[in-house]
Amino acid sequence: MIRPPSLLVPGLCRCGTGIAAVRRHVSGLGHHLTWLLSAQRSGREGREEIISQALGSSTASSSSRLLSRPPWHRPRLRETATMDRMAASNSRSFAIAGRLGEPVPDSILVVPPFAAGIAQQHLSMRRRFSTSSAAACGAVEVPRGNESSSLAVGKEASVVIAGDTAAPVDAGRQEEDLQTSSSSAARSEGDGKGGGKKLLDLSQFPPSRVRNFSIIAHVDHGKSTLADRLLELTRTIRKDHGQPQYLDKLQVERERGITVKAQTATMFFDYPDVASAASPSFPNPSGQPGPTAEPTPKPALPLSRTVVNPPPPGFASLLATTTDSVPGPGPGLGPGPGPGPVSVPVAGRGHGLSKGAGVVGRYLLNLVDTPGHVDFSYEVSRSLSACQGVLLLVDACQGIQAQTVANFYLAFEAGLTIIPIVNKIDQPNADPERVILQLERTFDLPASEVLLTSAKTGQGLHALLPAVIERIPPPGGDPLQPLRMQVLDSFYDDYKGVICHVAVVDGSLKKADRVVSCSTGQSYEVLDVGIMHPELTPTDVLLTGQVGYVITGMRSTQEASVGDTFHHAKCPVEPLPGFKPAKHMVFAGVYPANGSEFEALESAVARLTCNDPSVSVSKETSGALGVGFRCGFLGLLHLDVFHQRLDQEYGAQVITTTPTVPYVFEYADGTRLDVQNPATVPARPTSRLVKAMEPVVTATIIAPAEYVGSLMTLCTERRGEQLEYSFIDSSRALLKYRLPLREVVTDFYNQLKGLTSGYASFDYEEAGYQEADLVKMDVLLNGQPVDALSSIVHRSKAQRAGRELVGRLKKVIDRQMFEVTIQAAIAGKPIASETLSAMRKNVLAKCYGGDVTRKRKLLEKQKEGKKRMKRIGSIDVPQEAFHQLLKT
Ligand SMILES: Nc1nc2c(ncn2[C@@H]2O[C@H](COP(=O)(O)OP(=O)(O)OP(=O)(O)O)[C@@H](O)[C@H]2O)c(=O)[nH]1
Structure with a gap:
C-alpha cells in the first residue's frame, strides 16, 4: 500500500540540501517557485518548517496557508514550472512540479526521477514545464475527484512503478501507463531497475519523412493562433494549455500581442505514406533499416473554392464541433507505440490533393512561427532558410496586406513551396472569395490551391497537415555525407551557456561528438542535442533534414554566430552560405540609467544580442550620458522591443537616445x-x-x-x-x-x-x-550643446523640427532654480528657442510690512544670485526627456 504523497521541498529526502535548493529556486525564479511532492514520508511540521525557513518570513504565511490544504489542493500542477534535479534524481522520490498561488488543479502531474535532466532544463531556461514535456518524460496525470483513493492505490501505484521498483508494483497499470506515454522523449524502460530512459528514435524519420515549414503572414493574420491549433492537433500541447499563442514565449510578446522571435516546434503526424523505399535510410538502433523515401508525387489540385476543405473520413470525429474541432490531449504524444499523434486514416480531400489510401507513416514536422511586423522580417528570412515550404496566411476580411506581399516574395525568391491559406473565415464579414481572387491576381496562386481555415474555431484545419506533407518537399540533404549543420538561432542560458537552434543539412550529429565551427575554427563537445517538442527534448541525435537544438557549453555569445556552419572534427566541409547580414535602419545610443552600471549593461547587451543577432553594437561615449553603446536596429519597434527586453529579461535600466538613420x-x-x-x-x-x-x-x-x-x-x-x-x-x-x-x-x-x-x-x-540637403541640428541648454540630443535633418524641415524639439524638451525638463534657455541651432546659429522660467523662492516671505527699498534690495539680490547660478549651474535632463523624444 502506497501512502498518499506528501509535500517535500527539493532534495529534502536524502541530500540534506533542500533548503539551499529552495532558496536557489526562490531567488532564481521569482514567482516560479517549485513544489515537489513525493511518495515518501515526511511529517507536516517538518515540511512546514523547512519551507518557511527556505522562503523566509515574507512568504512563510503563504506557505503555511498552502500547507493547510490537502496536497492535491495545493498549487496548480498542470503546465507548471520546474523541479529540482536533486529531488528528482533521488531514486525513491517522485516529483510533482507546481506553482504557488494558482487555482486548485484539475489533475496532478507526477514526474519520475529520471526526468531530472529535462526538468532541470526547464528550470534553467525559466520556462514552463508544459504538459507535453511532462508526458514526454513519462509523467503520469492523476485526476482530481476521488483523490485520496486514486492517489493511494490506483494511478499512484503506476507512478511508483515508473520511478521506484523497490515499492509495490501494479504491473498491469505500469504497462498501460508506459504505453500511453508513447511520445516519451525520455521515459522509463520499466526494466525493473528504475531510472533508465529511452530516447525518441529519430532514425524513424529519414528526410523523406521530414517537413520543415514556416507560417508567414501580415501582422495579426493569425500565425501564432494557427501554430497553437497545429500543436494541439498533433497533441504536442494540450488543447486547454491555457496560454494562447503558446510559441510567443517572451514577456514582451505576450504584453504586446505580437511575435518578435521566430519559434520552432517539432510535431509528429501520421499520414498515408508518401515516402517510398527508394531514398536513403538511417540505420536505427536495432540495426534495421529505417523507413525509406520516394520522390514526393506532384500533387493534383482539384479543390473547388466553395468547399471549405471537407474533412477526410475518419477526421469527422475530431471535428465534432467547430470549437472542439481540435482534439484534446490524448494520453500519448508524439512517436512511439500506442495511441500517438492524430492520424489521417485515409487520404484526405480538401487539401487540394487526391491520393489513394496507403500505409500510414509517421512524419516529423518542424513548424516555425514567424513575426509579422516589418521590423522583424530578418527573423522571417532566417527562418525560411531552414524550410522547404511556407503556409502563407491571409485574413479573410482584410485580404492581402503589405507584409503579405513582402513575405510572399521572401518565400518565392527562396524557391519555397507556398501553400496559400485564407484564415479567419469564421468572422462575420469574412470574404474568402475576394481574397482568393486577390491571391490569384497578385501572386498567380491558383484558387484550387487555396485552403480555407479558421485558426480560432478549427474549421478547415484537418486539410493543413496533409497538404504540408504532400505539397512541401522533404529536405534535400545527404545522410551519407559528413555533418554540415547550420546555426539558425541561439540564446543564452545562465546554467547551460549558449543553446543553439540548428538545422542538420547533411550527415548526422550525436551527443558527445566533437564539432568545429567553420567561422572560428574552435571545437566543442556536444553535451546535449535534441528537438523542440515544443520545449527542449533530448534525443541524443539529430539526423539529416532535422531541426533541433545543440548545447556545447559555449560560454561566450560571440562563439554562437547565427548562420555559422559546424562540422565534425577532422571532417571539414564547405561552409553553407550564411545569412545576409541584417541591414540596420535605425541607430540609437543605449546608456545605463545609472552610470556605474555599465558592466552590468554590457553583459545584458551581450546576452540579448545572442538571441537577437540583428542588433549591431559598438561602444561609444557621450558627454551627457557617459559610456554606453551605439546600437543598430531594424526599425523603431525593434529598438523599443530591445529596450523593453533589456529591462524585463535582464533588469537593465537604460536611457535610449533619439534614434537616427545612417547618413x-x-x-x-x-x-x-x-x-x-x-x-x-x-x-x-x-x-x-x-x-x-x-x-x-x-x-x-x-x-x-x-x-x-x-x-x-x-x-x-x-x-x-x-x-x-x-x-x-x-x-x-x-x-x-x-x-x-x-x-x-x-x-x-x-x-x-x-x-x-x-x-x-x-x-x-x-x-x-x-x-x-542635410544639416546637423544641435540642442543647446543655456548655450551648452547636449550631444545626446543632436540630430541630422533636412534643411527644408530644420526650422519646424527645431521648434518641435525645443517645445517638447521644455515640457519634459524640470524647472530649475534659475532660468534655462533651450535652443535648437545649426552650425551654432539658433533656429528655435524656448525659455524655462526659474523656480521662484519668495524672498519677501519674512518681510512683514516694512520699507519698499528693503524689499527691492532682496529681489535684486535674488536676481543676481540666479544669474550666477545660470552661468555655473548644470541642468539635469531627466530620463523621461529621452523617452519622450524616442516616442515621437
Ligand atoms: N475570428 C478569428 N480570429 C482569429 C483567428 N485567428 C487568429 N485570430 C485572432 O487574431 C488576433 C491575432 O492573432 P495572432 O495569432 O496573434 O496573429 P499573428 O499573425 O501571430 O500576429 P503577429 O505575431 O503579431 O504577427 C488574435 O486576437 C487572435 O485571437 C481566426 O481564425 N478567427
Missing part, C-alpha cells in the same frame, strides 16, 4: 563620414561638405481606394517619389513610393493609420542612398 557625409578633402551618431558630425567642419547622402526605402502601401488621395499627399509631404500605383482588386489600391528612411521611421506609420482609419498596411525595404 553619409563627404567632405572636400576626400574624407567620408558614416554617421550613425549625429554627435560625431563636426558642427563647423575643417573641410567643406560636398555631399550628404541619406538612406531611402521602397515603401509599399495597400489601402482602400478611397484613401489613395490623402496617402499621396502624405507621401509627397514626406519627400516621396511615386513608383507604382495599381489595384489588387476593385476596391484596394497598391502604392509604391521611394521615401527617405528618416521620414518613414518617425511618425509616418501613425499618420498613415490615422488617415486611413487603420485600413492601410505598410511595408518597406531598403533602396540605397540619395543625395540630400
Whole structure:
C-alpha cells in the first residue's frame, strides 16, 4: 500500500540540501517557485518548517496557508514550472512540479526521477514545464475527484512503478501507463531497475519523412493562433494549455500581442505514406533499416473554392464541433507505440490533393512561427532558410496586406513551396472569395490551391497537415555525407551557456561528438542535442533534414554566430552560405540609467544580442550620458522591443537616445563620414561638405481606394517619389513610393493609420542612398550643446523640427532654480528657442510690512544670485526627456 504523497521541498529526502535548493529556486525564479511532492514520508511540521525557513518570513504565511490544504489542493500542477534535479534524481522520490498561488488543479502531474535532466532544463531556461514535456518524460496525470483513493492505490501505484521498483508494483497499470506515454522523449524502460530512459528514435524519420515549414503572414493574420491549433492537433500541447499563442514565449510578446522571435516546434503526424523505399535510410538502433523515401508525387489540385476543405473520413470525429474541432490531449504524444499523434486514416480531400489510401507513416514536422511586423522580417528570412515550404496566411476580411506581399516574395525568391491559406473565415464579414481572387491576381496562386481555415474555431484545419506533407518537399540533404549543420538561432542560458537552434543539412550529429565551427575554427563537445517538442527534448541525435537544438557549453555569445556552419572534427566541409547580414535602419545610443552600471549593461547587451543577432553594437561615449553603446536596429519597434527586453529579461535600466538613420557625409578633402551618431558630425567642419547622402526605402502601401488621395499627399509631404500605383482588386489600391528612411521611421506609420482609419498596411525595404540637403541640428541648454540630443535633418524641415524639439524638451525638463534657455541651432546659429522660467523662492516671505527699498534690495539680490547660478549651474535632463523624444 502506497501512502498518499506528501509535500517535500527539493532534495529534502536524502541530500540534506533542500533548503539551499529552495532558496536557489526562490531567488532564481521569482514567482516560479517549485513544489515537489513525493511518495515518501515526511511529517507536516517538518515540511512546514523547512519551507518557511527556505522562503523566509515574507512568504512563510503563504506557505503555511498552502500547507493547510490537502496536497492535491495545493498549487496548480498542470503546465507548471520546474523541479529540482536533486529531488528528482533521488531514486525513491517522485516529483510533482507546481506553482504557488494558482487555482486548485484539475489533475496532478507526477514526474519520475529520471526526468531530472529535462526538468532541470526547464528550470534553467525559466520556462514552463508544459504538459507535453511532462508526458514526454513519462509523467503520469492523476485526476482530481476521488483523490485520496486514486492517489493511494490506483494511478499512484503506476507512478511508483515508473520511478521506484523497490515499492509495490501494479504491473498491469505500469504497462498501460508506459504505453500511453508513447511520445516519451525520455521515459522509463520499466526494466525493473528504475531510472533508465529511452530516447525518441529519430532514425524513424529519414528526410523523406521530414517537413520543415514556416507560417508567414501580415501582422495579426493569425500565425501564432494557427501554430497553437497545429500543436494541439498533433497533441504536442494540450488543447486547454491555457496560454494562447503558446510559441510567443517572451514577456514582451505576450504584453504586446505580437511575435518578435521566430519559434520552432517539432510535431509528429501520421499520414498515408508518401515516402517510398527508394531514398536513403538511417540505420536505427536495432540495426534495421529505417523507413525509406520516394520522390514526393506532384500533387493534383482539384479543390473547388466553395468547399471549405471537407474533412477526410475518419477526421469527422475530431471535428465534432467547430470549437472542439481540435482534439484534446490524448494520453500519448508524439512517436512511439500506442495511441500517438492524430492520424489521417485515409487520404484526405480538401487539401487540394487526391491520393489513394496507403500505409500510414509517421512524419516529423518542424513548424516555425514567424513575426509579422516589418521590423522583424530578418527573423522571417532566417527562418525560411531552414524550410522547404511556407503556409502563407491571409485574413479573410482584410485580404492581402503589405507584409503579405513582402513575405510572399521572401518565400518565392527562396524557391519555397507556398501553400496559400485564407484564415479567419469564421468572422462575420469574412470574404474568402475576394481574397482568393486577390491571391490569384497578385501572386498567380491558383484558387484550387487555396485552403480555407479558421485558426480560432478549427474549421478547415484537418486539410493543413496533409497538404504540408504532400505539397512541401522533404529536405534535400545527404545522410551519407559528413555533418554540415547550420546555426539558425541561439540564446543564452545562465546554467547551460549558449543553446543553439540548428538545422542538420547533411550527415548526422550525436551527443558527445566533437564539432568545429567553420567561422572560428574552435571545437566543442556536444553535451546535449535534441528537438523542440515544443520545449527542449533530448534525443541524443539529430539526423539529416532535422531541426533541433545543440548545447556545447559555449560560454561566450560571440562563439554562437547565427548562420555559422559546424562540422565534425577532422571532417571539414564547405561552409553553407550564411545569412545576409541584417541591414540596420535605425541607430540609437543605449546608456545605463545609472552610470556605474555599465558592466552590468554590457553583459545584458551581450546576452540579448545572442538571441537577437540583428542588433549591431559598438561602444561609444557621450558627454551627457557617459559610456554606453551605439546600437543598430531594424526599425523603431525593434529598438523599443530591445529596450523593453533589456529591462524585463535582464533588469537593465537604460536611457535610449533619439534614434537616427545612417547618413553619409563627404567632405572636400576626400574624407567620408558614416554617421550613425549625429554627435560625431563636426558642427563647423575643417573641410567643406560636398555631399550628404541619406538612406531611402521602397515603401509599399495597400489601402482602400478611397484613401489613395490623402496617402499621396502624405507621401509627397514626406519627400516621396511615386513608383507604382495599381489595384489588387476593385476596391484596394497598391502604392509604391521611394521615401527617405528618416521620414518613414518617425511618425509616418501613425499618420498613415490615422488617415486611413487603420485600413492601410505598410511595408518597406531598403533602396540605397540619395543625395540630400542635410544639416546637423544641435540642442543647446543655456548655450551648452547636449550631444545626446543632436540630430541630422533636412534643411527644408530644420526650422519646424527645431521648434518641435525645443517645445517638447521644455515640457519634459524640470524647472530649475534659475532660468534655462533651450535652443535648437545649426552650425551654432539658433533656429528655435524656448525659455524655462526659474523656480521662484519668495524672498519677501519674512518681510512683514516694512520699507519698499528693503524689499527691492532682496529681489535684486535674488536676481543676481540666479544669474550666477545660470552661468555655473548644470541642468539635469531627466530620463523621461529621452523617452519622450524616442516616442515621437
Ligand atoms: N475570428 C478569428 N480570429 C482569429 C483567428 N485567428 C487568429 N485570430 C485572432 O487574431 C488576433 C491575432 O492573432 P495572432 O495569432 O496573434 O496573429 P499573428 O499573425 O501571430 O500576429 P503577429 O505575431 O503579431 O504577427 C488574435 O486576437 C487572435 O485571437 C481566426 O481564425 N478567427
